[in-house]
Amino acid sequence: MAMAGTGAVRTRSGWRQMIEVDRLTKRYGSVVAVDGLSFQVLPGRVTGFLGPNGAGKSTTMRAVVGLDLPTMGEIRVNGRPYASIRRPLCEVGVLLDARAVHGGRSASSHLLCIARSNGISPSRVNTVLEMVGLATVARRRIRTFSLGMLQRLGVAAALLGNPGVLLFDEPVNGLDPEGIRWIRALMKQLAAEGRTVLVSSHLMSEMALTADHLIVIGRGRLVADASVTDLLSRSSRNRVRVRSPQAGQLSTLLARDLAGVRVQPGPDGALEVLGTDASAVGELAAAHGVVLHELSIQQASLEEAFMDLTRDSVDYRTELDPLPAASPNTSPGTPTTVGSRP
Amino acid sequence: MPPDAAPTPAISSDAISSDIISSDIASPDATSWEPTGPVDSAWPGGPAVRPGHAASRWPSAAAGRRPALDMFGNALRCEWTKLWTVRSTYWTLFAAFVLTVGLAAIACGAAASQGGDVGGEPAALSLSGIFVAQIALGVLGVLMISSEYGSGMIRTTFAAVPNRLVVLAAKAAVFAGVVLAGALVACLAAFALGQLLLRPTGQQASFGDPEIVRIVLGATAYLTLIGLIGLGVAAVIRHTAGALGVLFGVMVVLQIAVQFLPGELQESVLPYLPATMAVSVVTVNPPAMSLSAGASIALLGVYTALALLGGAWSMLARDA
Missing domain, CATH: 3.40.50.300 (P-loop containing nucleotide triphosphate hydrolases)
Structure with missing residues (x-):
């Protein structure tokens, strides 16, 4: 490391x-x-x-x-x-579990206890209650709070010591x-x-x-x-979306001329091209006189990127080396790490 | 009642509505959250925040000269505030007081009205309430720790005071201080009331009589130590019901179980049980087989130390 x-x-x-x-x-x-x-x-x-x-x-x-x-x-x-x-x-301010409070205390008493433990001025209690929007219920017992109010109280506790x-x-x-x-x-x-x-x-x-x-x-x-x-930019789910009246011809060209490219049908007759970028697709189409109606980059959502990553993390469980930096499987199987790993 | 409650205006419950969630202050558009606004206003009431400055620049209070004492002092203030901001404290202390004084009134009043003989132990009769009051104080001692484990508040406590021994010591110190004072008042009141009621029989004691100061102080110490044992047990068991079960199992069930032992064995075990020690503490002439009052309190102190050591070990060794 x-x-x-x-x-x-x-x-x-x-x-x-x-x-x-x-x-x-x-x-x-x-x-x-x-x-x-x-x-x-x-x-x-x-x-x-x-x-x-x-x-x-x-x-x-x-x-x-x-x-x-x-x-x-x-x-x-x-x-x-x-x-x-x-x-x-x-x-360090920390909010771990907003429900982990004594329900019998009022919001301000709860925060006062925490403030006292670190020699924080009691005036901070009202300040943080105002910050999180709980000033009007400061004297109410925590037991009566909704989960949303408990989260705000937890944030207030984290901010107490600034x-x-x-x-x-x-x-x-x-x-x-x-x-x-x-x-x-x-x-x-x-x-x-x-x-x-x-x-x-x-x-x-x-x-x-x-x-x-x-x-x-x-x-x-x-x-x-x-x-x-x-x-997001590294996600294997990033794809180029092309619409063309000559979709069949373009599809064949892509498969033949660009290495490692995968073409799949998208919605309303468009093609989704994986494993290359928009300029390569555009240049290929121009070189062969293929008419394009749309050429756009469809970026993976973070959700998709995350699903890829965590699905892979399950696979690591079966490998001897948990961090296969030199793994030949470069696209979806390598941890995406910037700056902190060799 | 809580002396330390923050000066927040009281509000009536019908003034509370769901729209507090969307109050101006809570809105991300409020000026106080404007990142480009005046930096000093970003944290109203708090120290001015200068972007890029370090954590060590942010704390508001001046650093003390003696870190360890500071830390313990803060932990004491925290535990003091915690104690007086929950209702169970008031209930258990009130119950302990009423039981101590009330049973003195009943026992001594009954003895006087029937013209009975108090066996030369008028002080013990007036302090018989401690056998019941110890339950209330045991509950208070247990709750001081088990309520934090039960709710999860203990994690906030340990995040605020990472040294868990400091936390336990502060809890024990605050509890001991409050209960010593409270139990002393209750025992004095019970003794005074009991002796007043015994006056018609002519058997009453007074503070000037031999052993009386020792008896009242001993009863006070006994009650405090039982509560501290509860505190230590709760640090090990962590659950309110479990800790109370262990504490009163030792105090009551053991006492009953011993009655079924053969005579000699019984006599060798009884002196070391808390109830026997309580008798020896509050009587002028303790039962022959029991320890002396001083030895009883000392042994109870050893039990307390063991319970607190067990609690300390449990707090240090186990995750919160």
Whole structure:
């Protein structure tokens, strides 16, 4: 792993502020929840943490804040273990499970307890309640809250110490459309302020709208560590859509002249060409005098890209080498990784 | 009642409507979330946020000079606030007080009205309520930990204070402080009321009599230690019902089971059971086979230490 032993990077202000997960392994009995996982989360962007249910996202996030002890490997936050941070809530804000609150307390009492634990001024309680839109129910008992309100309360607790690093585990669950819009804007705002934001989700479509960078895991292993744009452009599902009155002729030409190209019929008589780009198709058509009515690029949705990636992650389970960097199977079988692996 | 509640205006429940979710503040379009707006207004009330500055620049409060003491002090304040912001605290303390004083009134009132002999133990009679009040305080001790495991709040607690020994120590210290004070008031009130009711029989004791101060303080210590054992047990068992079962199983069931042992064996086990130790603590002349009051409290202290050590081990060794 390229990141092993490199320590924290320095941000433009010269301060270290990031999450480093280094060869994290977590076993529960015989079940391996996380298996040699390494990645870094950098400031100034929203990093999506994606994976199917049971992929190890929550386990990893719990391990970051010291709730689960790693079986192997280590995690550093701002360059040191979480447990050694004296007032952790002022450096790391975390929302793991919005339901994990004592229902008998009022929202403001709940936040006051948390503020006291880190010497945070009690005036921050009202501030964060206003930020998340719960100021009018500050004195109401948490037991009466809807799941959406609990998520807002959880976000308020994470923001209490005004931390530079934020972790949110499935924050969108239970929110109404207005709440979802709000939390997306909040994540982006927090990242724009230069904070490090890690948001987990099993919903690709949600991440497409929120995240700048993605860390995808499957079965406890890293599947991809790339920007959203990069991930999409590398997807094997990207295709060129062509419409032509001479579709049959074009189809034959494509199969004959361009190596590795696959042609399949698309909707309303169009052809979908996989494994090449639009310019190659256009040039081929021009060279043979084929008339084109449409030539467009159909980019895979993040959902499709994700399905490809995580389906592959299942295959890794049967291989001896979990990261076949030199695998001849280059298109759908190689982890898409940018910058952190040889 | 909670002394530390944040100064938030109270609202009536019918003022709450679903549109709080779409309030201006919650809207992504509100000016406070405008990324290009004035940076200092992005976090109203909080420290100014300068994009690109590090986490270590963001904390608002000044760093203390003694980190370990700071951490423990903060944990104490946190646990204190937690204790007084749930209703179960008020209920269990109220129940413990009413049981201690109420049973003193019943026992001493009955003895006086029947003109009976209190066997030279007027103080013990007035403090007989501690045998029931210990249940309420055991519940309070258990709940202080099991309610956090039950709700999942313990993960928030441990994320805020990663040193779990500090968490356990702060909980034990806050509990001990509150229950010592509360139990002392209850025991003093029970003793005073009981002796007042015994006055017609002429058998009443007063604070100046030998052993009386020792008895009242001993009863107070006994109640506090039983509650602390509950706290330690809950750190191991984690479930409210399970922890209460273990705690009162040891205290009550064992006491009954011992009655079925053959005489000699029974006499060698009984002195080490909490109920026997309670008797020896509140009587002027303890039963012959029991430990002295001082030895009883010391042994109970050892039990408490073992329970808390077990709890500490469990908290450190197991995931939250």
